[in-house]
Amino acid sequence: MTIGQDIKPIDAYPRVRRMRFRFGQPEPMTHHFVQDDIPLTHLISVLSGAFPPGEESFIRSVRKFSGEITDPVLKKRVAGFIGQEAVHGQQHRALNDQLIEMGFPIVRAFTFEPGARRERALITVENLVPRQVHLAVTALAEHYTSTLAARVLGSEAIQDIPGDPEVWNLLNWHAFEELEHKSVAFDVYRATGGSETVRIVLMAGTYALTIPVVSLGVAASILSDPRSWRPIKVMRQSIRLYRGPIVKGLMKEIRPYMRPGFHPDDVDTAALLEHWRQELFGARGELNDRIG
Numbered sequence: 664m665t666i667g668q669d670i671k672p673i674d675a676y677p678r679v680r681r682m683r684f685r686f687g688q689p690e691p692m693t694h695h696f697v698q699d700d701i702p703l704t705h706l707i708s709v710l711s712g713a714f715p716p717g718e719e720s721f722i723r724s725v726r727k728f729s730g731e732i733t734d735p736v737l738k739k740r741v742a743g744f745i746g747q748e749a750v751h752g753q754q755h756r757a758l759n760d761q762l763i764e765m766g767f768p769i770v771r772a773f774t775f776e777p778g779a780r781r782e783r784a785l786i787t788v789e790n791l792v793p794r795q796v797h798l799a800v801t802a803l804a805e806h807y808t809s810t811l812a813a814r815v816l817g818s819e820a821i822q823d824i825p826g827d828p829e830v831w832n833l834l835n836w837h838a839f840e841e842l843e844h845k846s847v848a849f850d851v852y853r854a855t856g857g858s859e860t861v862r863i864v865l866m867a868g869t870y871a872l873t874i875p876v877v878s879l880g881v882a883a884s885i886l887s888d889p890r891s892w893r894p895i896k897v898m899r900q901s902i903r904l905y906r907g908p909i910v911k912g913l914m915k916e917i918r919p920y921m922r923p924g925f926h927p928d929d930v931d932t933a934a935l936l937e938h939w940r941q942e943l944f945g946a947r948g949e950l951n952d953r954i955g
């Protein structure tokens with residue numbers, strides 16, 4: 664079987680950049696590293712904790728099909744996707760090590776080394792479901808990351824949130840590359856005959872659970888960190904977070920994925936991507952000196 668024959672060539676393949684961020688240097692990070700914002704600090708910590716195991720699972724899901732991908736364009740895009748997700752995992756692990764040292768126990772709960780018992784358990788669960796379902800989970804997760812990425816990179820209000828500069832550098836770079844590879848897993852899914860019904864049903868279930876599960880994760884993170892036990896402040900800042908530019912309207916932007924025939928490229932992010940390519944990696948790009 665030849666996979667991906669009918670996929671249109673794209674201008675550029677996702678490029679793998681071997682980044683090296685310098686967290687806590689030269690100044691140590693402050694505990695609530697999004698300037699004194701407790702829930703947002705914990706939301707970013709929970710996401711950062713979840714990224715490495717999540718992204719490693721995405722890579723495994725796509726690799727399950729790699730032997731069948733013969734189309735050279737799709738092959739290169741898959742290689743770029745795998746390389747980018749691997750570096751994301753490495754760099755979030757570097758941040759997570761800092762966060763664990765700073766006293767964020769929930770990040771430790773997510774952190775397991777390759778080959779550890781929890782990783783083996785996760786792989787067992789992944790292998791219990793058909794590989795198309797595993798890949799469909801990756802494709803929907805990529806819709807979440809690219810939607811969030813477009814918000815982070817496209818909103819001045821979000822960019823203006825004061826926080827640790829190196830954490831922002833990491834998030835902007837990660838967001839940028841999520842946009843670069845946003846349709847790769849989806850195209851592998853579609854090219855391998857992935858069912859529209861399975862794709863949409865999985866998203867419908869995930870959609871309903873997103874806000875409750877993420878809110879519970881953030882609440883658990885705050886409860887596990889005595890330095891965040893400021894109930895009135897947490898309540899006030901949580902309301903601001905739900906009504907603010909990161910969360911408000913996010914779920915509405917996720918919804919189009921449930922339309923039959925949807926493709927990630929239906930959301931045009933080309934101009935945003937080009938703007939940030941110059942900003943981060945152009946001739947005077949802010950992150951050129953972070954490429955190892």
Ligand SMILES: [Fe+2]
Nearest residue numbers: 718748751841
């Ligand atoms: Fe990623």
Ligand SMILES: [Fe+2]
Nearest residue numbers: 748805808841
């Ligand atoms: Fe991704």
